[in-house]
Amino acid sequence: MDTNLHVYNSLSAKKEKFEPIKAPFVGMYVCGPTVYSYVHLGNCRTFISFDLIYRYLLHLGYKVRYVRNITDAGHLENDADEGEDKISKKARLEAVEPMEIVQKYTLDFHEVLDKFNNLPPNIEPTATGHIVEQIDMIQDIINEGFAYEVNGSVYFDVETYNAKFGNEYGKLSGRKIDELMAGTRDLDGQSEKRSPVDFALWKKASPTHIMRWNSPWSVGFPGWHLECSVMSSKYLGDSFDIHGGGMDLKFPHHECEIAQCKAANHQDPVKYWMHTNMLTLNGARMSKSTGNTLLPNELFTGNNDKLEKAFSPIVVRFFMMQAHYRSPLDFSSDALMAAEKGYLRLMGALNDLEELKPAETTTAFDLEEWKSKCYAAMDDDFNTPILIAHLFEAVKFIKAAKDGKASIAATDKAALQELLNAFVFDILGLEKEEQQASGDDELVDGLMKTIIDLRLDARQRKDYATSDRIRDHLQNLNIVLKDSKEGTSWEKE
């Protein structure tokens, strides 16, 4: 199959034509969350970005296997000998089993991504479920001569690897070994590592370390970067199409993944590396230490001191889609409120389209040209902001048709509906928001209908004192009446 999709490859720092290794199959691996606390919004942006990418690949007809791991063990807290992994540290603090922590936050993670309308990946492997495979890969790397054991721990020998593979370590992130050495010299105490740039494949567990497994070298746990190499190659092969993650993982995590895979399998594991950009909050980086953080549920409920009001997951998703995945994006009340209005306008136009009466011919809109512009935007490295700009062109046309200033033929109407549904719901992954104020309470709906009817009577009698009184009193309750030709609707502010 042939498509015109181009993707930005971090490895070449260029947009490249997307040609899967074995079309129509596409293997995509995305680095998932470490489940030791609630998933935060920055994480969500990354996964929403890759959800978009997944959805568009599916839309184009690719048979995608999307693998996203759950890191439930192994990421070291620090580089010191007494290093412990994040899961076990948290477990001790809360006096529960590590897997209890893992379960709690995994459930939260799934719940939040579901609210954002993310499709689940095809495989969601866990690090603790692949200890055996990780041990095997370490053994392979040792056998190939790129790792060494010290006191029960195993380290990757970066310099030997680099000598063998033409100074490739750093090719993804643009690092040079010499510079890295210079930068790390002062941090290097009496490490077991031969070189400061080496990294752990297996760590011997200290007596207090809870999560531990048997291995040929010691009772311990796997190193930081190994799980992704192991699980991606297990489920997608030694060489696959797309590997993604946040750009903060580029170095060292992804760099180390390349080295591990290449050391074990002698081939580049990934054809297209894709990295998403960071999310900031009120102009500053999200950080727990400064308190500038926001959890998804705090955003949805409005229960936070960072933003002026609550925002629904779908509005947030739309907001994210208005920026390109490789650009940084800032969360603020003003920006989100603007997105909310735009989203409502788009959704309103979709409803308007359904109700349009078809005419003989279509005027003032070139459907074919519009369609190809939409696809061109998505084909250009998933440029959703441009796509959305084109969607608003269609909105404008729909409004004009509704006003009788343009017309649409029946076949074009059906085609436009189909395309808009594809772009808005299938690809961007938006959905119609559930009824907000009205609809959730029959009693309130009934009462409101009575009040609105009474006001209508008063207006017809030209008793504006009464009709305005009704309107003002409702306004005081934060209920806004909206008059239109079709009648009066209401909304809670």
Next chain:
RNA sequence: GGUCUCGUGGCCGAGUGGCUAGGCAGUGGUCUGCAAAACCUCGUACAGCGGUUCGAAUCCGCUCGAGACCUCCA
């Protein structure tokens, strides 16, 4: 300190050598008893300085400012 990215109109945010992105806000208008809502109209911005070019927001250099990575981080 090293490596790198970025600085676009009131706000958000695309674009990247010549041709109005888009959304929100704002302006003026239509509608309305009045308003709100809705719909229509309008807006010539690209940090500063210098250079390349017939032509630069777009390329090059410098200055200023912001951010990322270099340590766990999506």
